[in-house]
Amino acid sequence: xxxxxxxxxxxxxxxxxxxxxxxxxxxxxxxxxxxxxxxxxxxxxxxxxxxxxxxxxxxxxxxxxxxxxxxxxxxxxxxxxxxxxxxxxxxxxxxxxxxxxxxxxxxxxxxxxxxxxxxxxxxxxxxxxxxxxxxxxxxxxxxxxxxxxxxxxxxxxxxxxxxxxxxxxxxxxxxxxxxxxxxxxxxxxxxxxxxxxxxxxxxxxxxxxxxxxxxxxxxxxxxxxxxxxxxxxxxxxxxxxxxxxxxxxxxxxxxxxxxxxxxxxxxxxxxxxxxxxxxxxxxxxxxxxxxxxxxxxxxxxxxxxxxxxxxxxxxxxxxxxxxxxxxxxxxxxxxxxxxxxxxxxxxxxxxxxxxxxxxxxxxxxxxxxxxxxxxxxxxxxxxxxxxxxxxxxxxxxxxxxxxxxxxxxxxxxxxxxxxxxxxxxxxxxxxxxxxxxxxxxxxxxxxxxxxxxxxxxxxxxxxxxxxxxxxxxxxxxxxxxxxxxxxxxxxxxxxxxxxxxxxxxxxxxxxxxxxxxxxxxxxxxxxxxxxxxxxxxxxxxxxxxxxxxxxxxxxxxxxxxxxxxxxxxxxxxxxxxxxxxxxxxxxxxxxxxxxxxxxxxxxxxxxxxxxxxxxxxxxxxxxxxxxxxxxxxxxxxxxx
Ligand code: MIC
Ligand code: SF4
Numbered sequence: 001x002x003x004x005x006x007x008x009x010x011x012x013x014x015x016x017x018x019x020x021x022x023x024x025x026x027x028x029x030x031x032x033x034x035x036x037x038x039x040x041x042x043x044x045x046x047x048x049x050x051x052x053x054x055x056x057x058x059x060x061x062x063x064x065x066x067x068x069x070x071x072x073x074x075x076x077x078x079x080x081x082x083x084x085x086x087x088x089x090x091x092x093x094x095x096x097x098x099x100x101x102x103x104x105x106x107x108x109x110x111x112x113x114x115x116x117x118x119x120x121x122x123x124x125x126x127x128x129x130x131x132x133x134x135x136x137x138x139x140x141x142x143x144x145x146x147x148x149x150x151x152x153x154x155x156x157x158x159x160x161x162x163x164x165x166x167x168x169x170x171x172x173x174x175x176x177x178x179x180x181x182x183x184x185x186x187x188x189x190x191x192x193x194x195x196x197x198x199x200x201x202x203x204x205x206x207x208x209x210x211x212x213x214x215x216x217x218x219x220x221x222x223x224x225x226x227x228x229x230x231x232x233x234x235x236x237x238x239x240x241x242x243x244x245x246x247x248x249x250x251x252x253x254x255x256x257x258x259x260x261x262x263x264x265x266x267x268x269x270x271x272x273x274x275x276x277x278x279x280x281x282x283x284x285x286x287x288x289x290x291x292x293x294x295x296x297x298x299x300x301x302x303x304x305x306x307x308x309x310x311x312x313x314x315x316x317x318x319x320x321x322x323x324x325x326x327x328x329x330x331x332x333x334x335x336x337x338x339x340x341x342x343x344x345x346x347x348x349x350x351x352x353x354x355x356x357x358x359x360x361x362x363x364x365x366x367x368x369x370x371x372x373x374x375x376x377x378x379x380x381x382x383x384x385x386x387x388x389x390x391x392x393x394x395x396x397x398x399x400x401x402x403x404x405x406x407x408x409x410x411x412x413x414x415x416x417x418x419x420x421x422x423x424x425x426x427x428x429x430x431x432x433x434x435x436x437x438x439x440x441x442x443x444x445x446x447x448x449x450x451x452x453x454x455x456x457x458x459x460x461x462x463x464x465x466x467x468x469x470x471x472x473x474x475x476x477x478x479x480x481x482x483x484x485x486x487x488x489x490x491x492x493x494x495x496x497x498x499x500x501x502x503x504x505x506x507x508x509x510x511x512x513x514x515x516x517x518x519x520x521x522x523x524x525x526x527x528x529x530x531x532x533x534x535x536x537x538x539x540x541x542x543x544x545x546x547x548x549x550x551x552x553x554x555x556x557x558x559x560x561x562x563x564x565x566x567x568x569x570x571x572x573x574x575x576x577x578x579x580x581x582x583x584x585x586x587x588x589x590x591x592x593x594x595x596x597x598x599x600x601x602x603x604x605x606x607x608x609x610x611x612x613x614x615x616x617x618x619x620x621x622x623x624x625x626x627x628x629x630x631x632x633x634x635x636x637x638x639x640x
Contacts, residue, residue, distance in 0.1 A: 002249025005225055006156045006191050009131040009246075013114050015148040021155040021189075021255060024621040026148040030113040031058045032140050034090075035100045037065035037361075037485070038118035038535060040077050040494040042137030043084040044455045046144050049637060052088070053441065055146030059090040060108060060434075062100035066490050067356040068363045073491035076449025080494075083447045086438040088144070097433035098329025098355040101125070101297035105208050106331055107431060110242045111226035116143045120215045120534040120558060121297050121378065127208030128233070129226030129246045134215060136536035136562040138633050147637065150623060154191045154220045155255035158248075161198030163263035168412045171206035172299060172376065172396035175213040176268040177260060180278035184476060185528040187217030188557055190256075194224045195248060198262045203423050204233035205301035212298045213378045216275040218531060218556055238429050267411050269374075270394035273382040274476065280411075281399055287409040290371040292317075292400050293324045295353070296360040299376035300328030302335055303421055304397040309341035310419030311401040311412070312348035318407030324365050326353040335428045348404075362386035362486035374403045379532060381480045383506050386487065452494045456544045458567030458631040464591040465548045465569075466608070467521035471504060471511055472584050475526035479538040479559055481507050482530065493537060496544050503541050512545060520546020524582055527552075530559025539566040543632075549590070551605070551616060553579060564624050567632035569593075571616040574602065578614040586610060597625045 003011065010019055010027060017025030032054075034042045039061055046054075061081050066074040078095055085092035093103055100117070101124035109115070111129035115122060118137040125132035133149070143149055159178065165171075178192070192214050194207070202210075207224040214222030224230075225247035234243045267281040294300070294308055305327055317323045325345055327333040333355055336342040346352060351365075359365035360377040366386030367373040373385060373392045380392035393409065402412040412418070438444045473481070483489075484505050492498045504511040515521060523542070529552035530538060539562035549569040553576050563570045573579055582588075586609040596603045602615045620628065630636040 001253050002251040004156050004158070004193055004248040004252040004254055005223060005246060006131065006193050009112055009114065017153070019153050021153050023153050024150060024623065025153050026150045027114060029056060029116045029143040029149050031108065031115045032056050032143050033060050033062060033100050033104055033115065033117040033119070033122065034137065034140055035065050035119050036063045036077055036081055037490055037493050038137045039081055040452065041536065042118050042141045043081065044494070045138050045141035045634060046088060048455060048634060049141065049145050051145040054089040054144040056144060058108060059144050060093060060104065061085040061090045062093040062103065063095040064099045064356045065361055065363065067095050067354060068487050070487065071491060072449065073451040076451050077494055079447045080449065080452055082435070083444055087441045087444040087446060089437040089441070091437065092435040094433045094435065096330060096354055098331070099297045099300065099357055101212060102300060102328035106237055106329060106427065107434070111230060111244050112246050116140055116149055118534060120532065121212050123214055123221040124208045124212040124297055126211035126221055126223040127204050129224060129230055131221060131223060133221050134534045135558060136534055136565055138536060138565045139561065142633065142637055151220065152189065154189050156191050156193050157256040157258060158254035159192055159194050159258045159260060160196035161194060162196055162259065162261045163198055164201045165262045165265060167418045168267055168398055169265040170396040170398055171202060171209040173265045173268045174260065174262065175210045176270055176278045177265055178214070179216055179270065179276045181258065182217045183276045184216055184274060184531055185218050187214065187219030188528070190219050192217070192219050192222040194222065199224060200227070200229065203303065204230060205303050209298055216378055218528065220557060232423065236424055236427050267396060267399050267413065269399065269409065270380060272391040272393065273380055275379060275394060281395065281409060282411045285409045287372060289321055289374050289403050289407060289409055291322045291324065291367045291373040292404040293359045293365065293373060293375040293377065294397050294400050295326030295328065295358060296377035297328065298378045299397050300326060300332065302332045302427070303423065305332060305336055306341055306421040307419050308397050308401040309336065309344045310421065311398065311415065312350070312405070313344040315348055315405055317349035317404050320407040321404050323350045323404040324353060324359060325350045326358045327355050329355050330433055331428055334430070338428065359385065361490065363490065364487060374400050374409060376400050381478050381532065384480050384485070388506065451491070453496060456496050456540070457634060458543050460631040461567060461593060461629050463594055464589065465593065466587065466589045467548055468518045469524050469582060469584050469586045469588060470515050470518065470521040470547070471508055472524040472582060473507060473526065476528045476531055477525055478532035479530055479535050480532055482538040483535055483541055496541055499537060499541050500545055503545060515545040515547065520548055522588055523547055523550045524579065525550060525552035526579065527554045529555050531556040534558045536562045536565065539563045539568055543568055564620070564627055565633040567628060569618060569628060571603065571618055574615045574617055581612065582607065594629065597628065
């Protein structure tokens with residue numbers, strides 16, 4: 001039996017383990033990326049490991065999230081990141097150069113290589129045939145230090161694309177269809193490998209839209225083959241020499257197969273408040289719209305924005321609508337400026353933002369009260385836009401542009417013939433906003449502003465835990481619920497004591513106070529606890545508040561790994577009904593922890609308040625047991 005593409009890349013990078021789904025493997029990491037909201041922590045952790053220079057082939061430190069500088073904090077963090085990159089051997093992509101995933105695709109991604117990024121949308125580079133995985137910052141710090149990345153071997157799902165997209169159907173509609181079928185937890189423990197003859201008809205930026213938003217299914221990553229289309233993209237970026245042809249063997253086996261006929265897809269939209277709440281645009285509404293946002297790492301490429309410019313050319317935005325456009329990179333913005341498309345956007349009334357994440361992460365441009373916002377981004381979790389009662393719909397740039405003109409959610413097919421925009425022969429290449437590492441690192445001094453506070457480190461796991469249930473939540477709780485982002489909280493990412501005031505802010509603002517008063521405790525969650533962003537702060541800050549364990553029906557991958565990395569026990573109910581028998585404030589006790597974890601045995605939890613017991617599972621690999629016992633990955637790594 002031959003290998004699929006995922007297995008080929010993994011095999012090439014395998015350090016230990018066997019590639020059987022469910023077994024632990026370790027792989028070598030060629031490249032890493034960090035961004036400013038997760039990067040300060042990652043570099044503080046790298047520093048704490050005491051390694052003088054990164055050991056990867058390439059590490060890039062991006063500034064793209066925290067660019068709204070309403071106080072000194074973000075600018076201070078940027079200076080810290082610039083100095084750590086110079087000293088420790090990473091490239092530094094300056095504020096204004098673009099969103100990490102877009103720039104990495106354009107300038108650094110290489111088919112067949114592995115990329116580990118401290119951002120959940122790192123799989124964007126899968127559009128180039130790279131195996132690109134999003135993780136917490138600490139895992140990236142370890143990889144920068146030359147350590148392998150450990151993961152449970154996922155099952156590989158072959159998504160076979162047939163036919164071609166009909167006019168006005170787009171890559172966004174492909175991934176929305178995948179989300180409609182798989183839901184936000186259907187990809188957990190899986191890698192989505194695209195294939196079939198339909199792949200040929202999709203450009204690299206379109207493929208990248210699909211692999212980017214595969215993150216919303218919970219998948220470990222998504223990947224496309226590297227073919228002549230990939231080669232043409234890399235040639236146009238002046239990087240043809242890194243191209244290699246890569247695909248599955250003809251007799252490759254997969255754990256699952258999913259067929260999608262591209263020709264049957266129509267414009268789709270994800271309705272509030274989940275990316276899997278997908279419906280055809282024509283079935284939603286009539287829906288008056290207050291804001292349209294075009295941008296984010298999912299849909300802000302040159303091709304996307306050229307189509308938007310063509311739709312808007314000569315027209316003006318509807319009086320009700322505020323249209324906001326954030327180009328994905330300086331390359332995109334420069335090209336739009338040079339060919340006149342930017343003038344068309346401005347003339348149409350678009351509010352042009354810098355090349356950054358911006359509204360996608362609630363860094364400005366919050367919609368009005370109760371407002372409806374149609375966005376080309378990847379997440380519409382409640383409150384993420386910065387307005388608690390706003391309703392956010394996710395759609396393609398074409399649907400968004402049509403909507404901006406009419407003021408109501410609009411199927412772009414109403415506009416007649418679609419614009420046809422080809423991939424340019426040559427992109428505008430100018431890497432001067434990417435600063436290479438210093439030649440003389442000894443001369444570089446790390447610049448640390450007052451916002452950068454020392455790194456809290458977890459305690460080794462005690463032999464028994466007794467704690468109060470501090471909070472009980474339902475299914476699909478996101479890391480945005482646990483540790484919100486947005487313009488107010490993001491600047492505190494390197495200041496854990498200050499961040500602690502916002503844990504579960506939108507769910508129960510009394511959480512930090514109660515956690516402090518109780519001296520820590522336990523959180524109870526439903527299915528897919530911790531989905532969404534990779535932010536390790538959703539584990540690190542609860543750890544700082546004394547949270548010892550999370551009991552849930554199931555976990556999202558990155559968050560579960562982050563909990564382990566920060567010494568918090570992720571436990572799952574063996575009988576889901578036991579979830580119903582627990583209430584907030586119940587006192588729980590778990591004894592003989594060390595022995596049960598080391599033996600891989602089930603753990604007995606005593607509900608002291610109700611005088612009942614029930615069983616939970618930790619399902620840790622032997623390495624994860626060591627990490628938890630040591631009080632987290634940093635302690636474990638330092639001990640070597
Ligand atoms: C996001 O889209 O939620 C973020 C902000 O990019 C996060 C990372 C972070 O919280 O810094 C992600 O997706 O991992
Ligand atoms: Fe930035 Fe949004 Fe992409 Fe996250 S999802 S990296 S916030 S653009």
